[in-house]
Amino acid sequence: MLRKLSDFFERRSKRTVGFIAILFSILLGALDLKTSGEIHFLLLYLMPIFLGSWFVSREMGVYLAFFGSLVWFAADTLNGRAYSSAWIAYWNLLMRTSVFILFAVTQAQLRAKIDELSNLVARDFLTGLPNGRAFYQLAAKEMDRAFGLEPMTLACIDVTGLQWVNDRAGYPAGDQILCTIAHTLQQHAPRSDLVGRSAGTSFLVLLPNTTSEAAGPMLEQLRNALQEMRRRYSHPLTFHISAIAYSKAPRKIAQLMHQAESQMTRMKGEKKDSIQITIVDELPLLN
Numbered sequence: 001m002l003r004k005l006s007d008f009f010e011r012r013s014k015r016t017v018g019f020i021a022i023l024f025s026i027l028l029g030a031l032d033l034k035t036s037g038e039i040h041f042l043l044l045y046l047m048p049i050f051l052g053s054w055f056v057s058r059e060m061g062v063y064l065a066f067f068g069s070l071v072w073f074a075a076d077t078l079n080g081r082a083y084s085s086a087w088i089a090y091w092n093l094l095m096r097t098s099v100f101i102l103f104a105v106t107q108a109q110l111r112a113k114i115d116e117l118s119n120l121v122a123r124d125f126l127t128g129l130p131n132g133r134a135f136y137q138l139a140a141k142e143m144d145r146a147f148g149l150e151p152m153t154l155a156c157i158d159v160t161g162l163q164w165v166n167d168r169a170g171y172p173a174g175d176q177i178l179c180t181i182a183h184t185l186q187q188h189a190p191r192s193d194l195v196g197r198s199a200g201t202s203f204l205v206l207l208p209n210t211t212s213e214a215a216g217p218m219l220e221q222l223r224n225a226l227q228e229m230r231r232r233y234s235h236p237l238t239f240h241i242s243a244i245a246y247s248k249a250p251r252k253i254a255q256l257m258h259q260a261e262s263q264m265t266r267m268k269g270e271k272k273d274s275i276q277i278t279i280v281d282e283l284p285l286l287n
Helices: 002-011 014-035 042-055 060-079 086-122 132-146 161-168 171-188 211-234 254-266
Strands: 152-160 195-199 202-208 239-244 274-281
Touching: 002 042, 014 060, 042 060, 042 086, 060 086, 086 132, 132 152, 132 195, 132 202, 132 254, 152 171, 152 211, 152 254, 161 171, 171 195, 171 202, 171 211, 171 239, 202 211, 211 239, 211 274, 239 254, 254 274
Parallel strands: 239 274
Antiparallel strands: 152 202, 152 239, 195 202
């Protein structure tokens, strides 16, 4: 339930989430007024502040903290709540606002830390590209968006000959080559956010809404860019590109990845650069 609510707000625009939070605060004030202040709604007042801090920004959370406090204060005033001294009402307003602001700031900081850790976990430590798991999640979102109605192409790029570089120039040189390959793929792929490193010398490029006819020139451009990089470094690298073009995106990325990796296994024996695009209308289900 909580996961579904979180996904719902993540998919909404920040403006929409902010509007919902403000509306929720107003509804709480109306409820406070309706019950004449006999029932306390402290935890409920924290909810719109949480929405603003977590899903929008720290500034929005602080704004909602002020707004929620004023709504609560207005409801108390309209209910005619009396205090022994006038300053007590303003003291309560100050304390309530301080607690709300502290809550907003801490939630925003917590979200920032979680996002930072998630980004570190999702990134390949060497190239900075999404790692295999992160790429899988990104591709799954694209497939959900395509809803089995749009074409999709997945390309696996494998580099051979890197061991020669490691043996003669050292592993730092090999690592630099991998970083350069990653940068080259990001520069020339249609969408740089859909380039990932699956493992070792293998990279992945997803081409949403791309038929085999459209994928061909794109992959040729990628290969040309990689060959230009190879000439610049004068290293005996070989690039194999295995692509699966699906007329309608399958429901699961695992189907595309399995097919592309199986095809790559057959291509690795070739000693020259190669591109192979397989057009598939219906992928077999994986057991």
